[in-house]
Each structure stands twice: as C-alpha cells, then as structure tokens.
Amino acid sequence: MDEGFNVGARLRQLRKEKGLSQRELAKRAQVTNSSISLIEQNSVSPSVSSLKKILDALPVSISTFFAGEETSHPRPFYKASELTEIGDGQLSWRLVAARRPDRRMSVLHERYPPGADSGEEMLEHEGEEGGVVISGRIEITVNGEVEELSAGDGYYFDSRLPHRFRNVGDEECVIVSANTPPSFSDGGEELHHG
Known part of the structure; x- marks a missing residue:
C-alpha cells in the first residue's frame, strides 16, 4: 500500500x-x-x-x-514515484495513470516477492489481460490450467476465467501487464473483479 x-x-x-x-x-x-x-x-x-x-x-x-483528485489535463508520462500502489503490502501492483478520468485500460508494474500470491480465491472480471514476465518466475493458473513462466514469457487470457498468480520461485518476479477494460482497478459493481 x-x-x-x-x-x-x-x-x-x-x-x-x-x-x-x-x-x-x-x-x-x-x-x-x-x-x-x-x-x-x-x-x-x-x-x-x-x-x-x-x-x-x-x-x-x-x-x-x-486515487486523489483526478487531473484535469491527462499527462502522457509518469515517473516511477507517481505510479499508484494498489497491492496488498506483500505483492506490489503499481498502476500507471490511476487518476486519468478517461482511462480505458490498466497498465500495471507488478512485483511478487518469493511466496507472494494473488490469493487462494481466484480472480474473475470482465475483459482481457496479458503481460510479459520481466524477471523471475511466476505460476499462473487460468481456468484450471497451470503454467510456470520465466523472464521473456508472456500470457494473454479472457479475464472472466478464474485466475491466480503465485511466485513459487526464490527470487522476486517482475511483470508488466495490461487489462482492458480497466476492470480490476475501476471495478465496483459496474465492472466486476473477484
């Protein structure tokens, strides 16, 4: 946080x-x-x-x-210190342009320390998501299929399928991901995320 x-x-x-x-x-x-x-x-x-x-x-x-106040004039560039942390204190999900009022996708810089897990309860929400592993390894479960990905590997799936991310390695895993519509970070009842 x-x-x-x-x-x-x-x-x-x-x-x-x-x-x-x-x-x-x-x-x-x-x-x-x-x-x-x-x-x-x-x-x-x-x-x-x-x-x-x-x-x-x-x-x-x-x-x-x-988010704080929305910016009236959306900017095209964001320094690392300006990304909004929406993780849980163990895993870090830093959202690009969190306060942009017309954002139609979420871009996240994700960090999973060893043992970090998105939660035993599978995530499910409208839309699609994809990403590329930058470093480390991550185990991703999508609708019962489990795969371990390493640096350079990518994923892309329908976010309505139950999914989970776990770092089963002994080093931090870094991922850059995107989802559209921005349902995870703009959820609520309008756009549901498990």
Missing part, C-alpha cells in the same frame, strides 16, 4: 458515505465483522482479493479508493 496512505481511514470514510454499518458492509462483502473493524483500525493489511471483495460491496473501484 502507498506509504502514508491510511487504508483504514479511507475505508471508514467510504463506508460512512454509503451509509453502511461495519456489520452491513461485512455481510455484503461476505467477510467477518471483525475483518472490517481490524482493517479500519489499520490492525491488518487486507490482501488484494479481500480488499477488492469489500470495495465491490460498496461499490467503489480500487483506483478510486487509492
């Missing part, structure tokens, strides 16, 4: 804006009441898949959750 970004306070703010109790949000997101409470107190850092489930229940997209 972004250093200095208060996940708990932001979740509490959005939950209250929607007029939901912790109990009601937990019920909608199919998580325990204590999960919501612990996240709002910043006692636990949620995984990407559990944060996504909670945000889908609001509904609020991940990029809206992490």
